[in-house]
Amino acid sequence: MKRWLIAMLAITALFTVITEPAMAAGKATQTAYTAFRQTLKLPANAPLKSLNADMNNDGVSDIVLLNTSGRVYLGVYRPDNGKLISLAKVGEGGDEAIDYHEEYTLRTIKNPLFKIGAAVVINVYTGNSAFVTVKLYALKSGKLVQAGTADGAGQNVEIADTNKDGYQEITTWEEYSYNPDTDNLSRADSIYDRVVTQWDTKQGKYVSVVYGQDGKRDDQRPKVGTLTAPQALTILANAYKLQTSFEKARSDESYTLAMASLFTFNYIFEFKQSLLYDSDGGFGKKGGYIPAYSISDDYSDLMPRFNLKQSATFKLSADKQFAALSQKVTLSGEEGTYTINAYAEFCKTKYGWKVNAAYAN
Numbered sequence: 001m002k003r004w005l006i007a008m009l010a011i012t013a014l015f016t017v018i019t020e021p022a023m024a025a026g027k028a029t030q031t032a033y034t035a036f037r038q039t040l041k042l043p044a045n046a047p048l049k050s051l052n053a054d055m056n057n058d059g060v061s062d063i064v065l066l067n068t069s070g071r072v073y074l075g076v077y078r079p080d081n082g083k084l085i086s087l088a089k090v091g092e093g094g095d096e097a098i099d100y101h102e103e104y105t106l107r108t109i110k111n112p113l114f115k116i117g118a119a120v121v122i123n124v125y126t127g128n129s130a131f132v133t134v135k136l137y138a139l140k141s142g143k144l145v146q147a148g149t150a151d152g153a154g155q156n157v158e159i160a161d162t163n164k165d166g167y168q169e170i171t172t173w174e175e176y177s178y179n180p181d182t183d184n185l186s187r188a189d190s191i192y193d194r195v196v197t198q199w200d201t202k203q204g205k206y207v208s209v210v211y212g213q214d215g216k217r218d219d220q221r222p223k224v225g226t227l228t229a230p231q232a233l234t235i236l237a238n239a240y241k242l243q244t245s246f247e248k249a250r251s252d253e254s255y256t257l258a259m260a261s262l263f264t265f266n267y268i269f270e271f272k273q274s275l276l277y278d279s280d281g282g283f284g285k286k287g288g289y290i291p292a293y294s295i296s297d298d299y300s301d302l303m304p305r306f307n308l309k310q311s312a313t314f315k316l317s318a319d320k321q322f323a324a325l326s327q328k329v330t331l332s333g334e335e336g337t338y339t340i341n342a343y344a345e346f347c348k349t350k351y352g353w354k355v356n357a358a359y360a361n
């Protein structure tokens with residue numbers, strides 16, 4: 001009996017949502033829905049997204065409507081009589097193909113100039129990728145205007161007050177790609193940088209700021225200069241020191257974090273492929289990954305040890321984006337000294353110069 005009642009209540013709730021404005025929401029809302037559908041020549045049952053938001057800052061929430069397929073429009077209607085305040089075209093839309101699909105979400109966004117605006121989140125899914133666009137609208141002198149745009153790869157988007165100033169920012173992610181730091185990585189292994197689209201009070205508009213893997217703003221990074229032979233040798237010495245410090249099993253991600261300032265993401269990816277999984281971390285501790293050279297005589301995944309005190313041959317590429325260093329390194333073994341030919345390749349990234357390859361023969 002009780003279960004039956006709960007089921008009925010659930011069904012009632014469902015119908016309340018489906019029949020949209022219905023009785024309780026009032027005649028003005030019904031008028032606005034009808035006017036919006038008629039203006040756009042939409043079928044009477046065309047699904048709409050709606051908001052109650054005070055777009056014109058007169059203290060009363062207005063009716064905001066959005067259709068979700070074909071040519072997409074955003075409309076703002078008066079709450080007292082359902083009459084149009086302003087209408088703006090959001091997208092061309094078009095017929096959705098089998099491998100192309102758009103999803104719309106409508107919500108409010110606060111902003112110091114317009115106070116309350118509307119954010120239209122458009123998630124686009126194609127056969128093998130997804131991306132997202134957020135279009136921000138506000139009423140300016142009674143007309144709907146596009147106040148900003150944010151774009152991202154994938155489907156994730158966050159609209160939240162990240163810097164606690166009372167106004168929301170839009171966070172999306174973009175692929176850090178097509179550069180020597182990552183160009184060997186597959187899409188599945190891609191690195192994504194965070195993009196925060198925020199209101200810039202000085203410029204009076206939304207600006208998008210990219211944050212790198214180290215959490216720092218790209219537009220505030222010191223410019224990366226050229227590389228010299230002594231600097232290259234110092235990087236190699238630090239890189240070797242780091243690699244030989246990996247003595248305990250650790251997580252996959254911790255290798256990326258530890259290595260990212262000295263090695264390219266390409267190098268780190270390759271290095272991580274070679275790690276062994278140690279289920280108990282050696283002595284009953286938590287499991288993780290460990291380089292073969294830390295537990296055996298297999299040094300194939302350890303870079304050679306360059307010598308800061310010996311001379312090296314160093315060459316920058318013509319475009320100054322790459323550098324190569326080679327060195328005859330004298331080492332002492334059980335049967336006296338011997339020489340190896342060690343090579344390293346560097347590339348310039350937004351984080352600085354990084355080791356992209358290091359090997360010996």
Ligand SMILES: [Ca+2]
Nearest residue numbers: 054056058060
């Ligand atoms: Ca209003």
Ligand SMILES: [Ca+2]
Nearest residue numbers: 161163165167
């Ligand atoms: Ca904020």
